[in-house]
Amino acid sequence: MGLRQNRPWDEWGKTVSTLQGFLSARAQKSKYWNELTETLPRKQLDALHLKKIRRLLAFAYEHNEFYRKKLDAAGIKPSDINSLEEFKRKVPLTDKTDFIHLQAEQPPYGPTQNLPYDLIAHHAETSGTTGVPLAIPYSMYDTIRYGESWTYGYWALGIRPGDSFYFAFSWGNFAGFWSAYWGVRRFGGKVISGGGLDTKGHIAAIQRLKPTVLISTPTFALRMAEVAREMGVDLSQSSIKFTYHAGEPGPTALPAMRKQLEEAWGAKAGELLGIAEIDALAPGCPLADGVHVNEMNVFSWVMDPETGEEVAEGEIGEHIVTSFANNAQPLINYRTHDLVRPRNSCGCGRTWTKFEGSVLGRTDFMFTVRGTNVYPTAIENLLGETAGVSFHYELVLDREKGNDVMDVRFEPEKDVPQDQWPMLARHVADKIHKALHVRLEVTAVEPESLPRYDLKTRRIFDRRPKEFRRALERN
Amino acid sequence: MTIEQRIEKLKQARILIADAVADSGIPQLESTLREADMNLHWALWNLGEVAELRPELETPMGN
Numbered sequence A: 001m002g003l004r005q006n007r008p009w010d011e012w013g014k015t016v017s018t019l020q021g022f023l024s025a026r027a028q029k030s031k032y033w034n035e036l037t038e039t040l041p042r043k044q045l046d047a048l049h050l051k052k053i054r055r056l057l058a059f060a061y062e063h064n065e066f067y068r069k070k071l072d073a074a075g076i077k078p079s080d081i082n083s084l085e086e087f088k089r090k091v092p093l094t095d096k097t098d099f100i101h102l103q104a105e106q107p108p109y110g111p112t113q114n115l116p117y118d119l120i121a122h123h124a125e126t127s128g129t130t131g132v133p134l135a136i137p138y139s140m141y142d143t144i145r146y147g148e149s150w151t152y153g154y155w156a157l158g159i160r161p162g163d164s165f166y167f168a169f170s171w172g173n174f175a176g177f178w179s180a181y182w183g184v185r186r187f188g189g190k191v192i193s194g195g196g197l198d199t200k201g202h203i204a205a206i207q208r209l210k211p212t213v214l215i216s217t218p219t220f221a222l223r224m225a226e227v228a229r230e231m232g233v234d235l236s237q238s239s240i241k242f243t244y245h246a247g248e249p250g251p252t253a254l255p256a257m258r259k260q261l262e263e264a265w266g267a268k269a270g271e272l273l274g275i276a277e278i279d280a281l282a283p284g285c286p287l288a289d290g291v292h293v294n295e296m297n298v299f300s301w302v303m304d305p306e307t308g309e310e311v312a313e314g315e316i317g318e319h320i321v322t323s324f325a326n327n328a329q330p331l332i333n334y335r336t337h338d339l340v341r342p343r344n345s346c347g348c349g350r351t352w353t354k355f356e357g358s359v360l361g362r363t364d365f366m367f368t369v370r371g372t373n374v375y376p377t378a379i380e381n382l383l384g385e386t387a388g389v390s391f392h393y394e395l396v397l398d399r400e401k402g403n404d405v406m407d408v409r410f411e412p413e414k415d416v417p418q419d420q421w422p423m424l425a426r427h428v429a430d431k432i433h434k435a436l437h438v439r440l441e442v443t444a445v446e447p448e449s450l451p452r453y454d455l456k457t458r459r460i461f462d463r464r465p466k467e468f469r470r471a472l473e474r475n
Numbered sequence B: 001m002t003i004e005q006r007i008e009k010l011k012q013a014r015i016l017i018a019d020a021v022a023d024s025g026i027p028q029l030e031s032t033l034r035e036a037d038m039n040l041h042w043a044l045w046n047l048g049e050v051a052e053l054r055p056e057l058e059t060p061m062g063n
Helices: A009-022 A042-063 A067-074 A082-092 A096-105 A142-156 A178-187 A199-208 A218-231 A255-265 A375-384 A418-436 B003-021 B028-044
Strands: A122-123 A135-139 A164-167 A190-194 A213-216 A242-245 A268-275 A279-283 A291-292 A299-302 A317-323 A334-339 A352-358 A367-369 A372-374 A389-400 A405-410 A442-444 A460-462
Touching: A009 A334, A042 A067, A042 A082, A082 A255, A122 A142, A135 A142, A135 A375, A142 A178, A142 A268, A142 A279, A142 B028, A164 A178, A164 A199, A178 A279, A178 A367, A199 A218, A199 A255, A199 A352, A213 A218, A218 A255, A218 A268, A242 A255, A242 A299, A255 A375, A268 A291, A268 A334, A279 A291, A279 A299, A279 A317, A291 A299, A372 A375, A372 A460, A375 A418, A418 A442, B003 B028
Parallel strands: A164 A190, A164 A213, A213 A242, A242 A268, A389 A460, A405 A442
Antiparallel strands: A122 A135, A268 A279, A291 A352, A299 A317, A317 A334, A367 A372, A389 A405
């Protein structure tokens, strides 16, 4: 039986949009999903964080062997923490490797599991690209909290509960867009699953079911647009009004990608920074130049990975998170290895800390050429804004004669004649040299020769010996 | 209504729900009201009221 065949989709959409998920007229006009908390002055936010952290530490110390041992080893008790400064300075950092080792010793979740097994409502895993996936338990309540982070982003971009969300996602064990789904449930929108379909199937489903929001990784959205063009379908004329992304650097981190996404889909593109084991922790800013940390769900600070000191506003450092959203497995002063640039204020009115450009790189992927730190996203942005260069590329890190080196391999757009590829590669190398003051090896490779991915696209390959990598690559 | 008044009403609602489910022995009722309590806890949290960290196990619906 067809889905509501007796009522045209456009008409159905119109009917639902007047209800907006049963929100009051006043709520519908709000700029914010929760103005009270999103605009709370810093002093009040910090007072709230301290209250939550003290409670979390006391709880973890009493119930969680892992954290009790950590604090005992550091010679501190939860009652010793009387300010956020003391928390940052005194409470030991934790890392994904801690949890992976504990899970290996005591599967499935290790001694950091915080709820009885019967109360774990959802099991997810990281993709395990480094060999060992991290198991992630969520309680029913965690899924509500986690989903809520997406709703802030949906609302800020202009998406409303009357919208319908198409999930170009395979619904596997990977946490990824499950949380986006929890978010839509929380938001009051309509879910349309694309599970089990191939790229052409997704395009046909979008044409048939007329969703208004696309949920996918950004590169897969571009891939869909590419395949649609080959099918003779112009997705900029489709029903999609918004595309929303996570999982890899997207339209906020890479403005050139935003341009391509918005042109290809005729839609507004948004992005959220999520980390599977923590939360969908930083929804996109409506100004499209960064993400705001959801300070109801997490406490964040930014650390110089070399000195361990907090960096000043505007300086790049490693993002350290304490989560209040994942109570099945609490994470306290957790190293994300993401490099971010924090800002304390934003033109959008939100007081929640902003990470300008979202994630700028990884502590493990940052490389140094003759004393200059280079972040892969800077190179990705330069590639993205160069005419003739497609979004299919690889950055290969290696070590030669005591120095970090990077090879850039890209596919030219299909309409660039082959005899012009070397010139285009030289042009890219010059552009990188001029902007970043480093000379990199740049090569144009045959179109369609680099691998395509449905979920996270792998673009950075680190072939440096282990001792030269900054930290464990995130799965 | 002030934020403080809203917070107070939400706290009262949690107590009412705990009373409504007490000794019912009805799985459907216990399950739906536990979810209602969770949402009330979440509403309180998002009004800046830091309550217990694991409402699944802690009062007033915890046992």
